[in-house]
Amino acid sequence: MKKTTIHDIARELNVTFSTVARALNDHPAISVATKAAVLETAKRLNYQQNKLASSLRSGRTNVIGIIVPSLDTSFFSSVVHGIEKVMNENGYSVLLYQTGESLTREQKGIETFLQSRVDGVLSSVSSETDGHEMYAQLRKRQVPLLFFDRAIQELPVPSVTINDYQGGFSATEHLIGQGFRRIAHITSDQNLTIFNERLRGYREALLKHGLPFQEDLVFRGRVSLELGKTSVQQLLAQGHSFDAVFAAEDYTAMGALQQLLENGIRVPKEVGVVGFANEAFGAFVTPSLSTVDQQTVKMGEETARLFLKLFGSKDYYGTNPEHIVLDPILIPRNSSQPVS
Amino acid sequence: MKKTTIHDIARELNVTFSTVARALNDHPAISVATKAAVLETAKRLNYQQNKLASSLRSGRTNVIGIIVPSLDTSFFSSVVHGIEKVMNENGYSVLLYQTGESLTREQKGIETFLQSRVDGVLSSVSSETDGHEMYAQLRKRQVPLLFFDRAIQELPVPSVTINDYQGGFSATEHLIGQGFRRIAHITSDQNLTIFNERLRGYREALLKHGLPFQEDLVFRGRVSLELGKTSVQQLLAQGHSFDAVFAAEDYTAMGALQQLLENGIRVPKEVGVVGFANEAFGAFVTPSLSTVDQQTVKMGEETARLFLKLFGSKDYYGTNPEHIVLDPILIPRNSSQPVS
DNA sequence: ATGAAAGCGCTAACAC
DNA sequence: GTGTTAGCGCTTTCAT
Numbered sequence: 123m124k125k126t127t128i129h130d131i132a133r134e135l136n137v138t139f140s141t142v143a144r145a146l147n148d149h150p151a152i153s154v155a156t157k158a159a160v161l162e163t164a165k166r167l168n169y170q171q172n173k174l175a176s177s178l179r180s181g182r183t184n185v186i187g188i189i190v191p192s193l194d195t196s197f198f199s200s201v202v203h204g205i206e207k208v209m210n211e212n213g214y215s216v217l218l219y220q221t222g223e224s225l226t227r228e229q230k231g232i233e234t235f236l237q238s239r240v241d242g243v244l245s246s247v248s249s250e251t252d253g254h255e256m257y258a259q260l261r262k263r264q265v266p267l268l269f270f271d272r273a274i275q276e277l278p279v280p281s282v283t284i285n286d287y288q289g290g291f292s293a294t295e296h297l298i299g300q301g302f303r304r305i306a307h308i309t310s311d312q313n314l315t316i317f318n319e320r321l322r323g324y325r326e327a328l329l330k331h332g333l334p335f336q337e338d339l340v341f342r343g344r345v346s347l348e349l350g351k352t353s354v355q356q357l358l359a360q361g362h363s364f365d366a367v368f369a370a371e372d373y374t375a376m377g378a379l380q381q382l383l384e385n386g387i388r389v390p391k392e393v394g395v396v397g398f399a400n401e402a403f404g405a406f407v408t409p410s411l412s413t414v415d416q417q418t419v420k421m422g423e424e425t426a427r428l429f430l431k432l433f434g435s436k437d438y439y440g441t442n443p444e445h446i447v448l449d450p451i452l453i454p455r456n457s458s459q460p461v462s
Numbered sequence: 463m464k465k466t467t468i469h470d471i472a473r474e475l476n477v478t479f480s481t482v483a484r485a486l487n488d489h490p491a492i493s494v495a496t497k498a499a500v501l502e503t504a505k506r507l508n509y510q511q512n513k514l515a516s517s518l519r520s521g522r523t524n525v526i527g528i529i530v531p532s533l534d535t536s537f538f539s540s541v542v543h544g545i546e547k548v549m550n551e552n553g554y555s556v557l558l559y560q561t562g563e564s565l566t567r568e569q570k571g572i573e574t575f576l577q578s579r580v581d582g583v584l585s586s587v588s589s590e591t592d593g594h595e596m597y598a599q600l601r602k603r604q605v606p607l608l609f610f611d612r613a614i615q616e617l618p619v620p621s622v623t624i625n626d627y628q629g630g631f632s633a634t635e636h637l638i639g640q641g642f643r644r645i646a647h648i649t650s651d652q653n654l655t656i657f658n659e660r661l662r663g664y665r666e667a668l669l670k671h672g673l674p675f676q677e678d679l680v681f682r683g684r685v686s687l688e689l690g691k692t693s694v695q696q697l698l699a700q701g702h703s704f705d706a707v708f709a710a711e712d713y714t715a716m717g718a719l720q721q722l723l724e725n726g727i728r729v730p731k732e733v734g735v736v737g738f739a740n741e742a743f744g745a746f747v748t749p750s751l752s753t754v755d756q757q758t759v760k761m762g763e764e765t766a767r768l769f770l771k772l773f774g775s776k777d778y779y780g781t782n783p784e785h786i787v788l789d790p791i792l793i794p795r796n797s798s799q800p801v802s
Numbered sequence: 803a804t805g806a807a808a809g810c811g812c813t814a815a816c817a818c
Numbered sequence: 819g820t821g822t823t824a825g826c827g828c829t830t831t832c833a834t
Binding site: 477481484492515521 | 803804805807809810812
């Protein structure tokens with residue numbers, strides 16, 4: 123089946139193809155009659171506009187590109203869910219690119235997006251310390267860019283993030299409020315702002331309440347169930363006195379929780395545990411895991427909305443970049459509340 | 463910054479743009495010298511090929527469209543993860559469309575993909591009983607189509623699914639093997655093949671082992687934690703004698719598990735529970751939840767690979783459609799094993 | 803090995 | 819209100 127073009131419709135109706143084009147794009151200067159006729163014929167001939175041609179000519183694709191480390195995590199898939207939903211409602215299509223935390227692939231993704239002439243790029247970066255140049259490319263070419271969750275701070279680019287500092291702070295303060303005094307922290311060695319900020323929140327909460335910040339209570343590694351377990355093992359083996367664990371990520375918290383229970387330590391009676399991310403399993407485990415919700419879907423929606431708003435304004439890169447910071451929500455559950 | 467085109471490069475080197483085009487696509491008939499020069503100049507001028515133009519001309523976009531109900535579920539996001547990974551490795555970009563289980567939006571998604579001239583569509587349908595026509599459109603236009611997980615059986619379209627029948631069968635047989643005899647089943651009222659097949663597997667396993675299939679032990683609704691709870695409540699309230707629950711979905715199984723425990727019923731000692739989907743939480747709850755793994759990432763990868771393979775062959779719709787059926791994997795955990 | 807020319811299907815500026 | 823015209827930036831065929 124040969125594809126129908128506006129020329130086919132035009133021939134059928136004895137008008138020129140530009141009349142057809144106008145009818146299809148409901149241009150103001152078009153008679154009701156021809157418009158109706160064109161629409162009817164278009165439907166009859168099964169016409170589908172060729173967006174390649176229209177984008178090539180008009181310079182707009184109505185496509186945005188999303189860059190994420192991986193969809194195989196509930197966090198990013200849920201953010202992408204939110205982005206796609208809102209963008210789609212506003213007539214945009216979404217190109218997806220996973221980097222697997224690789225800078226090379228991130229590079230390639232941006233290049234592809236550039237070649238596809240996307241109207242914008244929404245990215246959660248793999249590394250904040252590198253990759254400035256490729257993002258500068260986007261700016262040079264005037265392609266709107268927005269960071270979500272993970273931003274390169276040095277770049278003046280709009281962003282939607284959550285207040286990880288506050289998340290770390292309120293998680294820690296919550297533990298303190300529950301009577302815990304010697305709180306260990308398990309975090310990532312990835313040197314991403316999100317983790318550094320959670321750590322900073324942890325530290326500040328301690329200091330605010332007159333508790334010492336001790337480096338030897340901070341454990342780092344690739345956040346995972348495993349890291350949670352080994353950290354607790356070390357804590358125990360090295361005879362550290364501690365009465366709570368705040369892990370910067372839920373799987374890690376889960377590992378800590380499991381290891382504590384395995385060692386016959388009662389949670390939250392003897393040791394309190396708080397995680398971060400509000401993974402689905404937290405509500406179901408015993409004791410249920412206290413955590414910090416990151417409002418993932420909302421982050422996606424806000425990202426899309428901010429993009430749409432800024433894209434509408436004349437000069438995307440002209441004005442001071444807007445930063446939306448979402449408030450994380452502490453979800454106190456049983457693992458951190460010995461009393462209630 | 464004005465975008466660089468092959469004409470700019472040509473001008474710079476005093477050759478025609480077609481020479482440049484050839485160099486860029488490394489055409490065989492091109493001198494090593496000019497090719498090097500072109501490549502150097504392209505890099506220097508920051509040239510990025512315009513895929514819109516090239517696709518418009520060549521008729522290939524190297525873009526495929528994916529249609530899923532929602533990314534906000536671990537199942538589909540994980541499948542999409544697998545698809546994108548493989549497609550990307552093979553030089554394709556991925557357009558994403560979420561339907562939210564709405565037929566209208568599915569319709570719109572396909573239309574968008576048609577207009578974007580994607581090289582193929584990979585879809586997990588929202589409804590198997592409707593939407594034949596829009597998928598027929600794709601065929602008419604010779605756009606390769608592949609179903610994954612949820613297929614429309616009546617349509618002769620290649621697909622990658624899992625053997626839900628076997629999943630239901632082995633889950634049920636496992637419970638029987640553990641000594642359970644009166645096994646209730648909780649499933650969806652959505653009338654999707656995947657659920658019907660799990661039910662069929664449940665039924666056949668019962669019959670194979672000389673146990674009666676009883677309609678009043680089958681509960682239907684929107685699969686969810688809630689459904690699991692209410693089903694168990696009904697089971698209990700109506701005084702049904704039962705000693706196990708096989709839920710066609712993990713959250714539902716979790717609800718059942720919670721309700722059982724709330725009623726002081728010991729799991730798996732008194733009642734065994736098996737779910738379906740291998741959600742992350744299953745490994746962490748107490749007792750850990752037996753379930754059936756669906757090999758989500760593998761499904762994505764297989765989907766992509768099958769597409770690539772078929773796309774290579776001359777006549778996509780000519781031959782008999784190939785169906786890949788993955789084997790689900792029973793994951794026995796504590797909730798179903800009173801003995802071990 | 804390179805050049806010339808046509809055209810993919812559309813948008814948009816300019817006529818009438 | 820409709821027609822005419824000129825591209826958007828590339829691929830591809832046919833010459834040379």
